[in-house]
Amino acid sequence: MSRVTRACLLTALALLSGEIDAHSPAATNVHQDDSAKTSSEDIYGRETPYGCVFGYLKSVGRGDYAEAAQYLDTRRSPSQAQDLARQLQVVINSEFSGDLNELSRVQAGTRRDGLPENRERVGTIQTASGNFDLLLSRVQKQSGPPVWLFSAETLEKIPAAFEDAHTNLAERFVARSLPPAFRERRILSLPLWRWAVIILGLIVAIALASLVTRALIPLLRAPLRRLSAEMGDHYLVKLRPPLRLLFLAIAIWFLGKMAVSVLARIFWARVAWVVAIVSLAWLLIQFSNIVNDLRSSHLQRRNASIQIAILGLAHRVFKLLVVFFAAVMLLNGAGVNVSAMLAGLGIGGIALALAAQKTIEDLFGGFALVTRKAVRVGDFCKVADKLGIVEDIGLGAIRVRTLNRTVVTIPNGKVSQMELENFSMREKMWFHPRFGLPFSTSPEQVRSVLVQVAHLLKSDPRVENESARIRLVDFGPSSLTFEVFSYVTTPDYVAFLEIQEDLLLRIMDIIAAHGITIAMPSQAAYLISDKPSTASGPRPIHDEYSRATISAATKAT
Secondary structure, eight states, X not given: OOHHHHHHHHHHHHHHHHHHHHHSHHHHXXXXXXXXXXXXXXXXXXXXXXXXXXXXXXXXXXXXXXHHGGGBOOOSOHHHHHHHHHHHHHHHHHHEESOGGGSOOSTTOOSSSSSOTTEEEEEXXXXXXXXXXXXXXXXEOSSXXXXXXXXXXXXXXXXXXXXXXXXXXXXXXXHHHSOHHHHHOXXXXXEHHHHHHHHHHHHHHHHXXXXXXXXXXXXXXXXXXXXXXXXXXXXXXXXHHHHHHHHHHHHHHHHHTTOSSHXXXXXXXXXXXHHHHHHHHHHHHHHHHHHHHHHHHHHHHTTOHHHHHHHHHHHHHHHHHHHHHHHHHHHHHTTOOHHHHHHHHHHTHHHHHHHTHHHHHHHHHXXXXXXXXXXXXXXXXXXXXXXXXXXXXXXXXXXXXXXXXXXXXXXXXXXXXXXXXXXXXXXXXXXXXXXXXXXXXXXXXXXXXXXXXXXXHHHOTTBOTTTOEEEEEEEOSSSEEEEEEEEESOOOHHHHXXXXXXXXXXXXXXHHHTTOOOOOXXXXXXXXOSSOOSSSSOEEHHHHHHHHHHHHHHHHO
């Protein structure tokens, strides 16, 4: 079983559970518990227009018309009120037009609808004899808080609208073709025929999604390959799961339009919305992954490491934005006041900024590193006291592989404040050895060495001619000090080491050809004794050491 099939089956199970919850007593209890948070005195949750309408719809969905009559503002007898509740159910299911998700969830209702304060418009009933508004009225009972009920003036029009109502095709089929046991028997508050419709509908939706996806992928192959010749089938396979989920959402939406009750239509529309948002976000992320892979491969062939780093950062930011906007849309569809939530974030923005100060600093530090082109992935750098190759420049930190193969992660904010030395940006290498010749070297020998070493540097094509020079720079403590200054025209450190070795050996050959040896640092130490000495002046310590060494060697022989 493929991952996509498993995902579709899990989605189907989730949808089934949601459909059951929408018609089960537990759903009403949950609603009543939520209403109790505002006022625990009304057991039916009628304190708000939203609670009144959905409480009524859930009651008639369970077939509890005695409870449904409690949502009507009528003085009829209990049996007549139940008949009226049943007629209202048929009218709403077949002739209602409006968005129940927009109903007010506050006790006072909507104040800007142009109606009196004790009136709330639910939607429009469209019949053959004319249209009228479905209204709620806020009524003060003898005991208890004010509650919202379907208004008496609306209920007066329901019997006539019931006569004009068009019975749903599924309802007519159920009433005429199915046996009473199949129509009346319920499992988890749902009739058996509705279980059959739900399961068959989901199977049809999954099958349609799979068929459309299989037909669409070959059609996408040609236009996508025009965008990039590297667009292989393995990339198209990555688009198949989110596309299948997207077409599943479309199929659920169309099948939901054929639902019998308005509550079921609302539920399936919400499910289709959630699945569509998730699939679109998934599709965008997968497509961005494909674009990032193709573009990175193209830039790697051009050795454009800076553009690769910028592309990687932009790709990560894009995915974060997709997830953020998908979450906002899902919360908005669930009835969360996103505007108020964002306003709350604005009020708490100072505290959030203080808490995330380091994170924001690292984020902008990463952008600064890339945009200033201070470092690229693959560069050999020295960050603070760490030497290594940059493996990754992330949103929060830079990752460096050190010479002993450990990985050091340094926050971008710290890197932007540190001294960063980038060795990979060198276009040439500095060759600057210093060496000494003994003081016994004659001026003629010094001049000859200078001329020949300078000729060596200027005649070598690997050495930059303009900057090459050698000078006698100092009379050192123990030798004549010479300094070479030149640049080797290679940015490759390994190649530089080879060239440097060759140049040093050839300089040694020039010195040896003059009969000179490179001076070794040496010092003479003198011991001054308080005892009178036969020799005039202090004796060098190395003379005493030499005599002692010779004497010991003589005794040994």
